[in-house]
């Protein structure tokens with residue numbers, strides 16, 4: 296059924312009322328969400344792009360690490376600890392002597408492990424082997440020894456110093 300022109304009723308156009316408070320709130324909320332997203336994306340990018348020179352400088356700034364209670368480490372065992380930005384090994388040798396060295400493989404920078412049962416430091420990435428006393432590269436692809444640290448054993452702690 297269709298309506299004739301006389302039957303059509305013109306309805307008044309009702310405009311939506313303005314809500315300035317809502318508009319301000321929505322703008323502020325959108326800005327806050329944008330800031331949160333920018334931070335979530337920007338911070339990891341910043342960390343990724345942080346200069347390797349700055350990282351090396353921060354790592355080099357650490358020249359000594361004190362390891363509380365490490366003097367109780369039994370002979371034939373090792374303690375992995377952080378020296379600056381990188382992992383390091385403190386080894387109490389079976390003969391009672393101590394050694395400490397970087398645990399970063401000199402080949403492609405994997406983290407090495409002390410294997411007391413085989414009396415060696417081993418890099419599982421490509422089979423690199425190091426001497427646990429001297430850190431010398433014994434076999435496999437590592438091109439040079441592990442970086443050595445000085446060890447001072449005291450009562451209740453062990454202090455490891457960059458050599």
Ligand code: FES
Nearest residue numbers: 400402403418423
């Ligand atoms: S990274 Fe250690 S042997 Fe390749």
